[in-house]
Amino acid sequence: MAGAEAALQKKLKAELERYQGLQKELSKCVASRQKLEAQLTENTIVKEELDLLDDSNAVFKLMGPVLVKQDLTEAKSTVGKRLEYITGEIKRCESQMKELERRSDQEREALAKLQQDFQKAQLKAAART
Amino acid sequence: MGDPGSVQRLQDEHTKVVSDCRAKIQHWEKVRMDYSVLRDRLSTLPDRLHYSIMVPMGPLAFMPGHLIKTNEVTVLLGDNWFASLSAKQAEGIAEHRMQHVQKTIDDLGRAQGSIESRQRFTSELAGLDKERGNMEIREELTERDEQRKKGKPRVAHSPHSGSPAPPRETPAAPPGPRHQQEDAEELNRIWARLDELEREEEAMDEVYRAEDSNPADDDVVDGDIADDNAGGGGDILEDSESNQIHRHLSVTTKSSKEEWEEAALDGEGLGEDVTEWEGTPTIRFSHTTEPKKVRIDTGRNTTLKFSERREQQQQQHRRRRHSGGSNGGTTTLRSPADIYRWFVDVASGHRRPRKSILKSRSHEDGLGSDEFSYGSHGGSSSNSYSGSSNGSSSYNGSSNGSISDSIISAIIAGSGGGGGCAGDGVFHPSEEGDGDTAGDIIGNIVGMITGNNNVTSDVTSSSNNNNIDSTTANSAATNSTTNNNNNSTCESSITSRSPTTTDNSSEEVEEMSRCQLPDAFSGVVSERSARPSRGAPPSPGAPPPPSRGAPPPSPPPTATARHDDGRGGGAEAVGDGSHSGEPPAPPRRVSKFKAERLASMR
Numbered sequence: 001m002a003g004a005e006a007a008l009q010k011k012l013k014a015e016l017e018r019y020q021g022l023q024k025e026l027s028k029c030v031a032s033r034q035k036l037e038a039q040l041t042e043n044t045i046v047k048e049e050l051d052l053l054d055d056s057n058a059v060f061k062l063m064g065p066v067l068v069k070q071d072l073t074e075a076k077s078t079v080g081k082r083l084e085y086i087t088g089e090i091k092r093c094e095s096q097m098k099e100l101e102r103r104s105d106q107e108r109e110a111l112a113k114l115q116q117d118f119q120k121a122q123l124k125a126a127a128r129t
Numbered sequence: 130m131g132d133p134g135s136v137q138r139l140q141d142e143h144t145k146v147v148s149d150c151r152a153k154i155q156h157w158e159k160v161r162m163d164y165s166v167l168r169d170r171l172s173t174l175p176d177r178l179h180y181s182i183m184v185p186m187g188p189l190a191f192m193p194g195h196l197i198k199t200n201e202v203t204v205l206l207g208d209n210w211f212a213s214l215s216a217k218q219a220e221g222i223a224e225h226r227m228q229h230v231q232k233t234i235d236d237l238g239r240a241q242g243s244i245e246s247r248q249r250f251t252s253e254l255a256g257l258d259k260e261r262g263n264m265e266i267r268e269e270l271t272e273r274d275e276q277r278k279k280g281k282p283r284v285a286h287s288p289h290s291g292s293p294a295p296p297r298e299t300p301a302a303p304p305g306p307r308h309q310q311e312d313a314e315e316l317n318r319i320w321a322r323l324d325e326l327e328r329e330e331e332a333m334d335e336v337y338r339a340e341d342s343n344p345a346d347d348d349v350v351d352g353d354i355a356d357d358n359a360g361g362g363g364d365i366l367e368d369s370e371s372n373q374i375h376r377h378l379s380v381t382t383k384s385s386k387e388e389w390e391e392a393a394l395d396g397e398g399l400g401e402d403v404t405e406w407e408g409t410p411t412i413r414f415s416h417t418t419e420p421k422k423v424r425i426d427t428g429r430n431t432t433l434k435f436s437e438r439r440e441q442q443q444q445q446h447r448r449r450r451h452s453g454g455s456n457g458g459t460t461t462l463r464s465p466a467d468i469y470r471w472f473v474d475v476a477s478g479h480r481r482p483r484k485s486i487l488k489s490r491s492h493e494d495g496l497g498s499d500e501f502s503y504g505s506h507g508g509s510s511s512n513s514y515s516g517s518s519n520g521s522s523s524y525n526g527s528s529n530g531s532i533s534d535s536i537i538s539a540i541i542a543g544s545g546g547g548g549g550c551a552g553d554g555v556f557h558p559s560e561e562g563d564g565d566t567a568g569d570i571i572g573n574i575v576g577m578i579t580g581n582n583n584v585t586s587d588v589t590s591s592s593n594n595n596n597i598d599s600t601t602a603n604s605a606a607t608n609s610t611t612n613n614n615n616n617s618t619c620e621s622s623i624t625s626r627s628p629t630t631t632d633n634s635s636e637e638v639e640e641m642s643r644c645q646l647p648d649a650f651s652g653v654v655s656e657r658s659a660r661p662s663r664g665a666p667p668s669p670g671a672p673p674p675p676s677r678g679a680p681p682p683s684p685p686p687t688a689t690a691r692h693d694d695g696r697g698g699g700a701e702a703v704g705d706g707s708h709s710g711e712p713p714a715p716p717r718r719v720s721k722f723k724a725e726r727l728a729s730m731r
Contacts, residue, residue, distance in 0.1 A: 009211070048225075052218075060207075079210065
């Protein structure tokens with residue numbers, strides 16, 4: 001019976017680790033999603049501002065320590081593309097998050113069950129001893 | 130707000146959110162302030178071609194310098210994008226951003242406000258509870274509660290289902306969740322049934338009216354059982370008289386009978402139970418409405434409606450059914466009206482119907498006082514019983530050793546009559562609740578004996594006189610008595626005995642009862658104890674059987690107690706054998722209930 005208990009324990013540990021891993025991934029996904037959201041808002045603002053400008057203004061892009069002059073239209077298109085990219089990223093991240101959540105739920109259930117078994121085994125052991 | 134810990138936590142959370150909001154708002158306010166300053170600066174910047182300023186070099190140094198191109202502003206658009214704009218355009222952008230910031234601030238403010246209000250509400254609620262001492266009342270269903278439920282599961286919903294329905298909770302138990310749908314369905318069924326019955330009732334009404342000249346008169350406390358919950362048909366009343374309600378009740382299916390019994394039996398929660406059960410419609414219990422028949426002057430400013438014909442019918446019916454001999458304590462109470470028949474007094478050998486049981490004595494002992502002024506009844510009833518074909522002959526035979534014996538036997542007989550039906554003495558305790566009724570009546574009797582000075586005085590006095598005439602007169606007197614003025618009435622008829630002797634007499638009676646009752650009661654009490662007294666915990670049931678052999682005051686107190694409680698339980702009321710003022714009150718109340726129960730029982 002000790003062997004069974006030990007096996008249970010090992011299984012429990014393994015499950016727990018897996019669950020923790022899933023949780024980490026989930027949190028990572030969430031963080032990236034937040035970042036993307038911020039970028040999205042920012043780029044939206046930039047787009048708005050760029051729309052307000054006309055050709056008389058020079059538009060620069062900061063690349064490292066260098067301010068590089070950009071064309072207004074170019075800038076606008078670039079920003080637009082970026083915006084689309086960001087929204088796509090967000091969508092992907094969302095789906096990933098869902099998947100992770102589902103898996104983590106499954107893991108949680110398995111974990112709970114294992115815990116129960118483990119406790120039962122412990123009780124039995126206690127009763128025996 | 131039952132859990133202070135959770136409340137506290139909730140409040141903590143609230144506080145946290147509120148402080149968060151506040152911090153954010155502060156931050157954004159600063160930003161907005163910055164932007165507004167910037168805007169101002171931008172607006173004034175192009176005023177001059179160049180400004181001499183102290184230029185910051187690094188974090189720690191300044192250097193004098195000039196601000197030259199005052200109209201060109203490079204603005205960070207976001208995401209590493211810059212644009213060089215004129216001052217005015219920059220100003221526009223700044224304005225734009227400021228609006229954005231303002232919007233954020235507003236959102237945060239609203240969020241904070243809502244959180245704060247929630248917090249306030251929570252604290253108010255908690256405070257309220259503490260102030261007013263509001264407490265969450267929770268009563269867990271315990272085993273004892275389970276036991277306390279009536280012996281038969283009450284049919285909560287359907288009056289028709291023969292099978293026991295899920296037991297209803299007593300008022301003591303917390304109302305559990307009922308399945309709403311279930312309720313609704315059953316309620317609908319009940320309503321449909323009620324409508325049916327109402328129609329039947331009306332039909333019967335017509336019949337009654339056709340039969341008799343006198344209009345129905347209820348000198349009884351009238352309640353309508355919420356619409357004739359009884360099913361049609363059934364055993365009652367081929368004598369079509371009586372209380373339609375009672376007829377209906379008697380006719381009722383078993384389950385509804387149970388219901389009614391249950392409801393009727395419930396002493397304390399009587400009305401509440403019923404209404405609780407019924408939901409909207411009110412259930413009131415009605416006593417037997419007197420058969421609307423001949424008015425008979427019972428000689429004491431009262432008139433009793435009594436139908437000779439019905440009496441005859443019933444007697445024949447009974448004799449047919451219970452041919453010969455006494456039934457050893459079984460009586461047929463088929464309808465509440467039968468009670469009236471029992472409660473008749475024997476005046477000169479002729480059975481005279483009494484006034485409505487309940488009204489007769491204002492209420493001390495509904496069933497009890499007059500009839501159960503046993504002394505009066507004793508002689509008469511014994512006479513009548515011996516005269517009658519059924520019933521108490523057994524009792525008579527059993528006792529008769531002494532005055533006390535006769536009294537007790539009479540009492541028993543009276544009680545065995547299920548409340549003193551002088552005529553029949555056929556008593557079926559097996560009928561629903563009849564046993565209880567009898568037992569209760571007996572209890573009442575005993576209570577009367579032991580508890581009620583007046584009555585005991587009557588009893589003893591009458592017993593001492595052993596005067597049938599006096600008793601009969603007494604019965605006549607008791608017919609009309611209002612309440613425990615048995616004293617007065619009996620004294621009028623009975624000689625000598627003064628109320629002051631009551632103590633002795635009561636003791637005497639108690640003694641007698643103690644000695645005699647067990648034997649005499651045996652039939653009835655056994656019946657009673659055999660049936661699980663509705664709603665009565667098993668304990669009261671226990672005493673009666675042992676009391677049979679034992680002289681201890683258990684039987685009277687038990688029976689009385691049972692009676693007193695209306696259902697059983699607490700043997701305290703008369704158990705102490707004291708003649709406190711208490712017994713009169715409970716018996717009366719109980720007896721009324723008993724009457725109701727009898728009524729409902731049918």
